[in-house]
Amino acid sequence: MPQWIEIAWRSACAVVVLFALTRLLGKKQLSQLNYFHYIAGITIGNIAGFISLEIEDHFLLGVTGILIWTFLPLLLEWLSLKSKSVRDITDGQAMVLIKEGKVLEDNLKKARFTSDELLEELRRNGAFRLADVEFAVLETDGGVSVLLTKENQPITPKLLGIQVANEREPQTVIMDGTVIDEPLATAGLSRGWLAxxxxxxxxxxxxxxLAQVDTYGQITVDLYDDKIKTPEPSQKQLLWATLKKCEADLELFALSTDEWKAKRSYDQCAASMKSVLERCEPFLAR
Known part of the structure; x- marks a missing residue:
């Protein structure tokens, strides 16, 4: 067998083995590397390159080495789930860098963080002034989590005392010009409604x-032709405006009649409509 064919065959086998074992290790190997994952990833890559090119050596010996370096992290993952001490060894511990607005220089030195790196991480979290930061922690994956001071935190409906409706996941019902039936059915809609x-x-x-349907059944589309502008969804606004008009009309009817029975009836209906509006406001007016 020519050497280039053998190298191609061994490389293809190595890719398949690496892909299968990486899936076995899970997504943490990709996003949250600890010390041992980092070492294992480098070693597995080196072994894979070695077994692809060293055609004199036995292919299965290299695969055995990859298997060992794969199952060792899995074993440590299992042990870390059972013991915090093992987690502290493999993952390390989070370290406070800023507390009550004060930089902890000793912890900064332990983490081998320079002041420039700290300020860079703060900027990544939207804090361009040190005075805006209440708390900052160096996480075990190397990222920095930042808590802004109370006056610099984003305003939320809860802080304003506004009730809002719960949001569900938007359903993508059209992708690349093709209707996707499963998310359409999940949203309780049909192709006829979509058309x-x-x-x-x-x-x-x-x-x-692309086309997506939100919690309230409003559709948002993105067209291939970016020059065409599509109107914004307005079903909620129209329904809210109609309900408000009904309330105003009932109050007007109550004021314009001299018949006390009719006035009382209109007042009761207006009060009922006001109650309906209060319940619908989180869904329609926000």
């Missing part, structure tokens, strides 16, 4: 790159 909504927007299915 009607696209007709309202004045767009053809084949010109839709």
């Amino acid at each position: 009607a909504e696209l007709e309202k927007l004045g767009v053809a299915l084949e010109n839709v790159f």
Whole structure:
């Protein structure tokens, strides 16, 4: 067998083995490397390169080495789930860098963090002034988590005392111009409804790159032709405006009649409509 064919065969086998074992190790190997994962990843890569090119050596010996370096991290993962002491050894511990707005220089030195690196990490978290930071922690994966001071934290509906509705995951119902039936059914909708909504927007299915349906059944589309502007969804706004008009009309009818029975009836209906509006406000007015 020519050497280039053998190298190609061994390399293809190595890729398949590495892919299977990386999936076995899980996504943590990709996103949250600890010390041992880092060492294991480098070693497994070196062994894979070695067994691809060293055609004089036995292929299975290299695969055996990869298997050992794969199952050792799995064993440590299992032990770390059982013991915090093992987690402290393999993953390390989080370290406080800023507490109550004060930089802890001793911890900064232990983490081998320079002041420039600290400021860079703060900027990555949207804190461009040290005075805006209440708390900062160096996580075990090397990232820095930042808590801003109370006055610099983003305003939320809860802080303003505003009730909002729970949001569900938007469903992507069209992708690359093709209707996807599963998310459409998950949203409790049909192809007929989708065709009607696209007709309202004045767009053809084949010109839709992506389309999503939100919690309230409103559809948002992105077209292949970026020059075409599609109207913003307005069903919620129209429904809210209609309900508000009904309330105003009932109050007007109550004021314009002299018949006390009719006035009382209109007042009761207006009060009922106001109650409906209060319950619907989190869903329609925000």
